[in-house]
Amino acid sequence: MIELPASELARIDRLLAGGQRRLLGLVGAPGSGKSTLAQALLDALPPGRAQVVPMDGFHLANVELRRLGRADRKGAPDTFDSAGYVALLRRLREQREEIVYAPEFRREIEEPIAGAIAVLPQTQLVITEGNYLLLDEGAWAGAAPLLDEAWYVDVDDELRRERLIRRHEQFGRSRDAAIAWVENTDEPNARRIAATRSRAQHVIRIDD
Ligand SMILES: Nc1ncnc2c1ncn2[C@@H]1O[C@H](COP(=O)(O)OP(=O)(O)OP(=O)(O)O)[C@@H](O)[C@H]1O
Numbered sequence: 001m002i003e004l005p006a007s008e009l010a011r012i013d014r015l016l017a018g019g020q021r022r023l024l025g026l027v028g029a030p031g032s033g034k035s036t037l038a039q040a041l042l043d044a045l046p047p048g049r050a051q052v053v054p055m056d057g058f059h060l061a062n063v064e065l066r067r068l069g070r071a072d073r074k075g076a077p078d079t080f081d082s083a084g085y086v087a088l089l090r091r092l093r094e095q096r097e098e099i100v101y102a103p104e105f106r107r108e109i110e111e112p113i114a115g116a117i118a119v120l121p122q123t124q125l126v127i128t129e130g131n132y133l134l135l136d137e138g139a140w141a142g143a144a145p146l147l148d149e150a151w152y153v154d155v156d157d158e159l160r161r162e163r164l165i166r167r168h169e170q171f172g173r174s175r176d177a178a179i180a181w182v183e184n185t186d187e188p189n190a191r192r193i194a195a196t197r198s199r200a201q202h203v204i205r206i207d208d
């Protein structure tokens with residue numbers, strides 16, 4: 001569990017003060033705690049006020065990654081449907097009358113599931129979280145301008161790597177395979193993400 005600083009909640013109150021729907025982006029390296037923070041924010045807000053729309057719902061399916069020859073670097077920027085993600089953000093901003101459905105990534109099967117997350121017309125805050133929200137390459141470059149605010153989730157690198165290894169083990173990899181995946185796949189991605197940190201409006205540091 002994480003303790004949410006009052007200053008972060010006050011920031012959200014300010015963001016929502018105008019009454020319109022707002023999009024908050026949480027960005028950070030693999031394992032930095034984005035999903036955990038997004039859930040903590042959701043729990044801290046009144047029921048129905050916010051919904052979490054994770055970027056990792058836009059992972060390409062394994063069958064498509066194999067077709068493209070990219071299965072061994074799942075998690076890299078070109079292993080997501082980045083244009084689809086940006087189109088969904090645009091749709092969420094428009095806040096039309098209907099429910100907008102978002103996909104969700106399921107770690108147990110390592111595949112996204114379409115239509116898993118419902119964003120209701122009255123949802124005021126959409127919290128979208130992921131690795132490449134601030135990347136200035138290809139279709140990803142269209143994401144940042146659609147966010148009302150982006151927070152960079154910062155954490156001690158050693159702690160982050162240890163958590164990632166543990167999570168890979170929990171989802172079935174041996175310790176050696178988990179370490180190899182973190183070093184060869186997660187860490188190159190982490191460096192690209194760290195390079196986008198200066199584009200965030202706010203940095204939140206979580207080290208406990
Ligand atoms: N404050 C915390 N204290 C202890 N464990 C934490 C904390 N935050 C996250 N974790 C753990 O660290 C791991 C990574 O956290 P989380 O899944 O939230 O990161 P993420 O940034 O969403 O990762 P990814 O980029 O891979 O989706 C998880 O196993 C989670 O339970």
Ligand SMILES: [Mg+2]
Pocket residue numbers: 034035036056
């Ligand atoms: Mg996550």
